[in-house]
Amino acid sequence: MKLQGTHRFQAGLQAVWDLLMDADALAAAIPGCQRLAETGPGAYEALLRVGVAPVKGEFSGSVKMEDLNPPQSYRLIVEGSGGPGFLKGTARVRLEPEGESTVLSVDADVQVGGVLAGVGQRMLGGVAKLLMGQFFKALEGQLARRG
Amino acid sequence: MKPASFDYFDPARAEEALSLLARYGDDAKLLAGGQSLIPLMNFRLARPKVVIDINRIEALDYIREEDGFLRIGALTRDRSVETSPRVRQKCPFLARASSLVGHLQIRNRSTIGGASAQADPAGEVIAALKGLEAIFVIQSQNGERTERAEDFFVTYLTTTLDPTEMIAEVRAPVQPPGMKFAFEEVARRHGDFAICGVGVNVLLDASGKVERASICLCGAGPTPLRAPAAEAMLAGEKPDEKLLRAAGEKAAEEADPDEDLHATAEYRRELVRVLTRRALEKALGA
DSSP states (O other): OEEEEEEEESSOHHHHHHHHTOHHHHHHHSTTEEEEEEEETTEEEEEEEEEETTEEEEEEEEEEEEEEETTTEEEEEEEEEETTEEEEEEEEEEEEEETTEEEEEEEEEEEEESHHHHHTGGGHHHHHHHHHHHHHHHHHHHHHHHO | OOOOOOEEEOOSSHHHHHHHHHHHGGGEEEESSOTTHHHHHHTTSBOOSEEEEOTTOGGGOOEEEETTEEEEETTOBHHHHHHOHHHHHHOHHHHHHHHTSSOHHHHTTOBHHHHHHHTOTTOHHHHHHHHTTOEEEEEETTEEEEEEHHHHEEETTEESOOTTOEEEEEEEEOOOTTOEEEEEEEOSSTTSOOSEEEEEEEEEOTTSOEEEEEEEEESSSSSOEEOHHHHHHHTTSOOOHHHHHHHHHHHHHHOOOOOOSSOOHHHHHHHHHHHHHHHHHHHHHO
């Protein structure tokens, strides 16, 4: 499944980059994130309880940052599994300045499997977009609070 | 697979259901037709701690007419709406949309209230309700409120209902006798969820010009959609082939479809374009 998302942040390049490198900020912004713990440089372990409407699941997994090119881009390797299914994928994250704002773009290629992928097939892309939107909005909130 | 364990209640009165919802809130799910909830529970994708089965609440299963509206109880089965002589006479578009839901066996159980609360963007009935500018009557232990279909659907599987609320009634406006309608959809197999569907309602004035038109879409976005720009294009015009094609193009621009294993976003947009034109042709040709 291919996933794409962009978001314009009302903040400078470095501020957005710093936010994305801050594990606490990410933990607060990722929808349903119960725990995000650093296990090594650029590597995290995560526990998510996330879903839409009656469909909720608990997923545990790992996130690894690679090809760090501060403050412009990096790659995320994600792997997670839970009762309803599993996912595995890579995402390219890019930051581009645009005047006083910064445009973040995410380009991901994700494999989803298990019951969720089968039964939820019709809505998987849409829900992923929804969750990504929630994540961006939460990041916005964090940036605003940092002032 | 079998569902995860849950507590089960089957109240006979709406007040009891509301009281249970007030008590359990987010931990509870209402069970009406069960055509969406039960499979989710069987796959353990949904694991409500409490299931409130409202199928015994006969007082919620009715079709009445009052003040220019069909008032349909939330527990009314899609099959009842489909076959009701009163609905077929006063709001046949809704009967047509209901007839498109799954298979007959599903329609014997699925309810208009359940479909509305489920808010599946592929749903034909909720698209029709949006096209009809229907009104939902929503109850909780704190009282009653009404909400227009246009505001009710938020995103995938999400409405403005809070966990203590229950849809009690759906109100669909009685249609003027001259209202022309059609609902066209594409599904890979009979009974499958529609990949995309378009419902239209067109009223012509005495000179044959469009007095008003409503175009609703299912499977074209995160909620059922209207196509207001396409509708505006038709208003005041005498419909001809060129206009109907243009309306189809416009409606396709207004759609916001997703991609999945069944179809690409591009194909869905194409379906909106073609089905809008087809539905309009069918409605006007009748």
